[in-house]
Amino acid sequence: MPTQDELFAAVDALLEEEPQLPPPAERARLREAAGITQSRLAQVLKSTLQTVKNWENGRSEPRPPRLQAYQRLLEGWAAKYPKTSTTTVPGPAAGPVPETFASPVQQPAPVPAEQPTPSPAAPAVAPVAVPAVAPQREPAPMASPAASRGPATKTASAKAAVDPRFPHGPLAVLDGDGSAYCAGGVVLDCPATTIPQLIDWALTESGTGAARLHRHGKDGDPLIVLTAPAAVKLGLPERLEGLEARRSLRLPDDHPVVKQITKARWQLTQRGFGPWPRIYRPAKAGQRQCVQLAILPWDALDARSWPGVADMEPADIARVLSTYAERVITPRGSTAVCGLELMTALRPPTRAVKDDSGAWVSGHNPGSLGTMPVDPAPPEAPAEHPVAQGWTGGSLDEEAYQWVRDVELLSHDECVLPFAIGLDINTAFLAAAARLPVGLSGPEHVQRPRFDKKIPGSWYVDLSHIELDPRLPSPFTPTGQRPQGPAWYQTHTVAYAQELGYNVQPAEAYLRRETGAYLDPWHDRLKTAYIDTMADLGITSDLDDHPFLAAMEHHKQTDPGMAAVLTAIKSTVKGGVGKLRERPQGRHYRDGERWPALERPTWRPDIRAAVISKARVNMHRKILKTAEATGLYPLAVLSDCVVYPSPGQSPLDFLPYTTSGKPLPGSFRLGCTPGLVKVEGVQEMPWAVDLMEQGLNPARHIKDGHDAVLQGGE
Incomplete structure (x- = not known):
């Protein structure tokens, strides 16, 4: 049995706790019974009208010192105007009393929100x-x-x-x-x-x-x-x-x-x-x-x-x-900044762990990039980076496509087709980030390694002997031109050469032995955000091709606000990938100096190269499959947009389908999810040929046509 002193101590502790206010509806009833307006109460408590409204509808609770003052006032009113009695309002009320406030039915008292216990590993995050x-x-x-x-x-x-x-x-x-x-x-x-x-x-x-x-x-x-x-x-x-x-x-x-x-x-x-x-x-x-x-x-x-x-x-x-x-994430700056912040928010660098003594300390969070920046290998670094100073062994050139087919390789049958249609891959970089293994550790230099497509890294290998159809862009260079000799390539590029049936023998490599799908949660969240926002605009994944094309013609006018969210999501993807290799800024910078971005664990040009390499390879794979099935070859490619000659104004006039009416597996497929395609623009074929003869890229201008060429050029 507890002693009297123990019980008194427990009661005293209870009395010292913060006062519990009556339910929000009761607060409003007491104020109305006293004939006091919300404005007057806000003035007395030196608060705002909206704050008082929040107290009375349960959106928020007062905090000290207003909490004690408000409690004292409510207790005084409760003694004067008990709920069981019929009260007469002595003064003019602020207006009609809302029914929810006038009801004498008890509502559950608001419970203070439970605050999570701060992690001992990172106390600043509470x-x-x-x-x-x-x-x-x-x-x-x-x-x-x-x-x-x-x-x-x-x-x-x-x-x-x-x-x-x-x-x-x-x-x-x-x-x-x-x-x-x-x-x-x-x-x-x-x-x-x-x-x-x-x-x-x-x-x-x-x-x-x-x-x-x-x-x-x-x-x-x-x-x-x-x-x-x-x-x-x-x-x-x-x-x-x-x-x-x-x-x-x-x-x-x-x-x-x-x-x-x-x-x-x-x-x-x-x-x-x-x-x-x-x-x-x-x-x-x-x-x-x-x-x-x-x-x-x-x-x-x-x-x-x-x-x-x-x-x-x-x-x-x-x-x-x-x-x-x-x-996505609460904005903290540009969409590029948000893209990078989202990576860290979904893969925090640290977590709370127990040391040998049982004390909580900050430890590495598995699957994250950690808290310390990692310098790239010399071929992965931009020319101004400290590790690239004095390096003469070549550099990794994994960028998005900028390719135009030689006009002389256009056939007569292609030139007489009436239209050129641009297909845009939905968030191509986001699709490439799915299940993408990347290095989580620093690079290790290896001489004459055996190629392993499961190891992220940069490989020095000669792919110039690989001969492909000249009507297709080379999958190994961003220009689409055939390589001229040995060069550095990211793992996905070399793996694609092997997939095409060619032998690869790297001379050296910079490899990362600790790997993981770091971008998977980033991909999953942005993919869901993209699909949900498209659904808000009336574009859902269950639409067949004809309804999809019709809906896409006017989806941005459906709701300009949600159309802006969609644009921001796409910018978050591209900007976030770009931030992985943020270059120095400012006219006072000198090559070889470190710049602020290098101190981030997320400054990882090798991860950026992996995303772009996979996106470019994915596009080439679809282009090759389409050529094999239809005999059609692209006129130009720019990043995630590819332009085809077409007998009609719809992509349905040239995209390959199976005998059952389904899109041919491995080729371009219409749809609203990342990795599928939509129409970027339609122009007349002579317009596209004219640009090609001028050395301009039709994929850059097909969305806006002649006006875009006049305004921008290349």
Whole structure:
């Protein structure tokens, strides 16, 4: 039996816990019974009207010191206006009382959200403590015409239940009137008039953020997107002028806003206060405090990756960015940056492990690239890299196709065909990343190795003896020209030569013995995001060829917001792969110096080469299969676009099919999933021949035709 002292100690401990507030509906009933408006209550508690609304509908909970004051007020009202009595409102009410608030039925009390225990391996990744929230939320209607457009086959709101720590989604878009637009049409009141106040609001009251994508990772920080009026209201210039390049956009250190941040003991990352400033305080006791801003008038959203989004209404911007954040990752910069960040978020470099003494320490997460950068082999490095200085042994040239067939190799039968049709492979690099083994360790130099297609690496081998049909591009060079002698090739390129039946005898190689499918979760998440967004635009994988072609003609007009998400997803794929070999920037750089990107574990030109090599080989395999089945040969290839002569205006007029009406296995196939193809453009055949005679690539211009040639050239 417990003693009296033990029981008293337990009771005292219970009394010292944070006060438990009545259910949200009861809070509203008590306030209405007292005749106090929400605005008046917000004024007394020195809060905002929207915050009080959130307390009364269960979206968020007050925190100290307002918590104790609010509790005391509610207890006083509860003594005056018990639920069992019939109350008479002594003063004018704010308006009709919502039925849900007037109901005397008890609702479950909101339970404070459980915070995950910070990993001892990486204490900085613990999420910021946010107000506890009820599991249900009632989003305000979003006054957005885009929200009602297009088929709602799959929407962001149809996903898993909202994380109670982040009830308002991953981000908020702030306008000049202090309204913050969040996911699901929720509109919050943001009283901040300075950047430090905005950061405090984002961390303590906004209820924004995102759950980690991997159990060893970290939660996504709140993203606050500033429209032009909001930026001006917070003391920022509407534009930054007089700078040489977009990447150098930043406020000077003596700008008043930067001084405000410093005075409030916040810090900026090394990139300073630019279009995507990141503001933080060093983590203490496992508590992470960090907010990402995106400043729209400073071109935070590149129109090439986010077409038309910066000019949308705030509610529509919130819808577009929230959808991307929920399907891909909360934006932290350009789509290229997001592509790279997504790799790390899905494959965190460390995890918590126990050492010999049983203590938790930071350890390597299997399958990741680790925390330390790895220098490439000399042939894999760009010419300016330190390891390439003095190297004369040749370089790895694994790039996407840029090939045009020699006009003299065009037959009369091809020239008299009326049309040229461009086929575009959906996210070709993403398709190539599926089940792609890459090196997880540094390179090992080997002399006269035996070729093994299972080992990622760079091989020095002579493929110039391989003779293919001159009407086809060579699969071994990005120009499509036959190799002139020994050269360095990535594993997939050499394996394809072996697949074609040729003997390969490498003279030397740089190989990586520790391997893994590092990009698999990256591929899976982006593939799902791509397919879901296509479904939002009315394009699903179950469409037959004719309905698919018809739907693709107008799918971008179905919902411009979701069309922008689709473009951003595609840019994330290409940009993320490109970031694996980010080159030095700035006119003051000198060859041989290290540049910041080299300090990232994800600076891996060998992985980029593996993706591009596999994508190029995949395309050549389909081109070869199509030629064998139809006798048709491409006019030109550019990256993931191939142009064919055609007897009709539809790809159905020349693509090979089996006798049962199914696409010929191994050839090009129409469809909306990564690796399948869609129509890039259709032009008349004389137009394509004319470009070829000028040495221009029809694949570059077939989408927009004559106007694109006049505007861009090569």
